[in-house]
Amino acid sequence: MQHQHTRQTQEHKHHHHDRESHGGHDKHAGHSLEMFRNRFYVSLILSIPVLYFSPSFQAWFNYQAIPFPGSNWVNPILAIVIYFYGGWVFIQGAWREMKGKVGMMTLISLAITVAFIYSLAVTFGLEGEPFFWELVTLIDIMLLGHWIEMASVQGASRALEQLAKLMPSTAHRLVGDRIEDVPLDQLREGDLILIRPGEQIPIDGMVVEGTSSANEAFLTGESRPVTKREGDEVVTGAVNGEGALKARVTRTGDQTTLSQIMRLVEEAQNSRSKYQVLADKAAYWLTLIAIGVGSLTFVVWISLSDLVFAIGRTVTVLVIACPHALGLAIPLVIVNGTAIAAKNGILVRNREAFERAKTIKYAAFDKTGTLTEGRFGVQRIYTEGLSEDRALAIATALESLSEHPLAHAIVEAAQQQRVQSATVIDFKAVPGMGVEGIIDGKTYRVGRPEWPKELGFYFSPELERGLAKAESRGESVIALMDEEQTLALFALADRVRESARKLVRSLESIGVQAAMITGDAKAVAQAVATDLGIKRYYARVLPQDKVRIVKELKAEGGTVFTGDGINDAPALLEADLGVAIGAGTNVAIESADLVLVKDDPLDVGRALKLGKATNNKMVQNLLWATGYNVIAIPLAAGVAYPLGFVLSPAVGAVFMSLSTVIVSLNAITLRRVQLN
Template identity: 70%
Template sequence: MQRHHEHHGHQQPQQEYVGHDEHQKQLADVRQDLHQARQQHSHHDKHAGHRPEIFKRRFFICLVLSLPVLYYAPMLQMWFGYRAIAFPGSEWVAPILGTIIYFYGGWVFLRGAWRELHSKIGMMTLIALAITVAFIYSLAVSFGLRGEPFYWELVTLVDIMLLGHWIEMASVQGASRALENLAELVPTVAHRLVNGRVEDVQVNTLQHDDLILVRPGEQIPIDGEVTEGASSVNEAFLTGESRPVTKHINDEVVAGSVNGDGALTVKVTRTGEQTTLSQIMRLVEEAQSSKSRYQALADQLAYWLTLIAITVATLTFIVWLAFAPDSTFAINRAVTVLVIACPHALGLAIPLVIVNATAMSAKHGILVRSREAFERARNIQTIAFDKTGTLTEGRFGVQRIYTDQIDELKALRIAATLESLSEHPLAQAIVQEADRRQIQFTKGEDFQAIPGSGVEGTVNNQRYRVGRPEWVRELKLTFPAALQAGLKESESRGESAIVLMDDQQVLAVFGLADQVREPAREAVARLQEMGVQVVMITGDAEAVAKTVAEDLNIDRYYARVLPQDKASIIRRLKAEKPTAFVGDGINDAPALTEADLGLAIGAGTNVAIESADLVLINSSPLDATYALKLAKATYNKMLQNLFWATGYNVIAIPLAAGIAYSFGILLSPAVGAILMSVSTVVVSINAMLLRRLRLRG
């Protein structure tokens, strides 16, 4: 890692680039590639090709159409003691509206069942089978078959299932836009140098060895090597490096990083898919398309319940057809079994818990982006944190001041006076420390920024310089032994050192470092109390990583980690134990998608947020502990709800089949509907009880 630092002058506003149409075309290509990647594994999803809006629209339309059906239902008239208004043809209200609801509202389930028949039957098959049997039987009754139609059971079953799937899909709304955000990071136009002239060209037309000009304040459009100029470049988005890195001739620069106050001439070294940014985009896309899907317990139960329902209904029909006085009784029993075997509550068991957990998460500053996040989070045994911006503030603070022949406060006053005219992060750290100590600045004169070195100016008629330690040797000034020892000590801790000089010697050394966030200490302690191993991953140097790790009592850390290596480390950690990753930068996106659970710091980049399962809105690592605690409680509620949603079938299905008929006990569809309603109410109340959990206690 380079320890050379340059001070910025007043940064120029970033250039507004042209080529909007071309940029939009590139973004459209990214969307197309991402869509194709999703399509490759979409056949495994019961919601493949569906959007929340589909279920939402159909639910409300079917709900309105269901009201007349419920109003004319004989069973409801008997329960509530009213007589429906009769008019010529009123007996056809339920059949007509029931038919519309079956085809319009039930179509998504019928199509889903068709897909499941080509892979593995489950919830969609069960729903489709129940509504189809209920519809065909009810329609047959309307045209003369003896029996009681199931129209109101049919329409309420469709309504509840549409509601449940709408809630479920709404909880996972938002196909990841990470690749689009990555594509938007770099400019579409570059300043190419041709025979001493500057011409603006599209970035995708640049060739290997082309020379481009990067002006102060601009983003670097492509990977390359500096051939002329010196400047500091902010690479934090790509490398995780918390401080701008000084670039000289022969140094590499990366697309997407931001140039400082010096102009650079860059020779193109990588184009197209070879650039660092493109490789990160590929890693994110691969992680998205290859991440294994968590098979929800509800789907497993639906699979077995479907097999049981079909088997029991078939046996019921055969047995009663042999022993019943007429076939209508046998048909009625079989249909009742199928209708009862598809409880309304099963469709809501998981989504209701997720919605309540999501609302509770939001209240505590946690945004849920993945429906599987809570199921996976309960097993997490290792949590890896990115350092910069997650465990640390991502901004510098003065850690120590070494002085010689000058008072510490006076040294800080002089340095802050000069640095107040600079926008460099290290300069701002000096100024903020002076503000914290309530030091009044002295008026400076003849201020001048020296690219790649520092700043100089006159304070109280004395010339001073503040800049990188290497500047001392260039100016051939005296460097007292005590201050050299201080510099060595500061650098051994991975701190960034800048020096204050007059015309003869070095007067002070300031050790600056990225400051550890106070919530990070509590977060690490709590996680370790929960038995979760804490790991730190950073692109910073070994000394920096070691200092922060010791400060936070973290035993395991990785330093100097490149973007592509973060995902590899997470992969190795996953092989040992279920692993979560917390990060905030672009370089964290592949690791976030690779981890069993990705948590993005809310103040980070859109790419990190869009690649994560959970987003810590308040940017506090302490929220990661709340997420894991809530996940365990959520999973328990899911298990309880699945029990309540399906447990009654152990009794209801045999009774519906007529097993207690000889004892005068026969479960009618109406009673079965009551049991389904009770089951739904129990599931809803149980999900609401999740909100009583105290996360911060």
């Protein structure tokens, strides 16, 4: 995540809670959870007298309301208060919708306004029965539904709050010998800060003094502490362990890793989904259908029955058809999915690309640094006349003094096998060949396999076979010799990651075939592909050819490409789903659709599984939210009246709210998806 562009970070501050431009939440622009809660409670308390004085309730429960002068006006007056106090939110929403596309707020407003105006007209002399108790209970249930909705959306959006909590507010700045506590916004790049044991790291920086360990679980999901010493990077929000560290500030404000993660999470939660567009269209048509069916219901029932019954049916149709569940169906899945992804170190930059996960057939990987560790390791040791440990002890003694990158692989192998290094005198490097020195009074040389051949040293048949085998696998070979013969050969290769083996199996289980792209020779590519069980691989690929290969794979089916470097950027853009791994380079991140915080290829499989699960939930929610109306609207219109079954507006509101609850619960079950 190193030096990401701050193109969008500047906008980060401006659109933090502004949901108006984003699908799904715009109906609640300017509304708060507390407002719905307070209006619900006040309206509910004011509704009790309305129910008490309602003639319907008196008839059902067989009681007589206590009369007092003006008691006839209790219901109309309280209904007016509830309509304007509790219902005004919906009327404002409808007014906003009228300027764009009509939807949920329009239907609710129509329903409550029809019931309200008709009931007032009855109060002032029109013949019929008022709808006061239906009106107030309808508003109560609507307020409750919206309160629950906002609570669930906010609950799922907590990922951002949790990340924000990781931001400490002050830092200990070192000025000469003095320590001063300063707010974070006063820190500048290059400042020296002190991080005491157990404290959260306040800013991104580079350790200049001290040794400690830091828990970076929030960033990588890895619970084991990471050692921090001079030259290592520390990131905002990580928790310092047992030692005090002095660090130089490298990134401040919006540029810190944590701020950038917060920006990516927020962008993903606010980003439009293609399903959201579908849901919005469905909500629009549902609104038009509801108004049409409502009008038709009114005309039919007024000719068959009376005005009271006709208005009751019309109001119920308008209420039950509210595309409330539709409005929630997609945003809730998005916020839940994004929160789970962030928790697993998967940052979604492009929502639409993430949703393409369900169509992915091929996963192409850049080999070096993704499927392999990007550093050499000793694969095999071939010896002649001495033990492997002794060969390693002599080679390490010489190579530990060498600067060559392959030398480090031999030193590392000796450390892993706990081999004690021998003591060298008269060490010298021979340019282009290797190194030599005297160990236990005898001259030993370590270097290219051509060196002993040039010196005319003996190569045993066993070593010759080993050399041929190593070369056929594309491995690099280092030879160890004494004064007259070759003693050992070390075959070195870029180490395959253990997690890459699991990845290929994990992808196969979800029907995705892995492909490998590398600039290495065919022999190297073949060895790694065989080791990993990858059937398709492309060797000697130039950076510009990666795009061509991704295009070829795309022609056969959806393709995901995973890379970490600058030369991967064009291929990341070309793929249906571009994944930057290990937080990659700046360019890779800006070109990718998904950013994996950890350097773990297994996360590609996890991301695809989560993408598929998110898709399924969206489709299920859409089907439910639209499908239930097929039964609900005709029932509300009174088609079952001949069977003696009629839905009142309040019961219609309960069914509509239940539909919303089902959609919300279904979105929450996303949290139970097994990603491993």
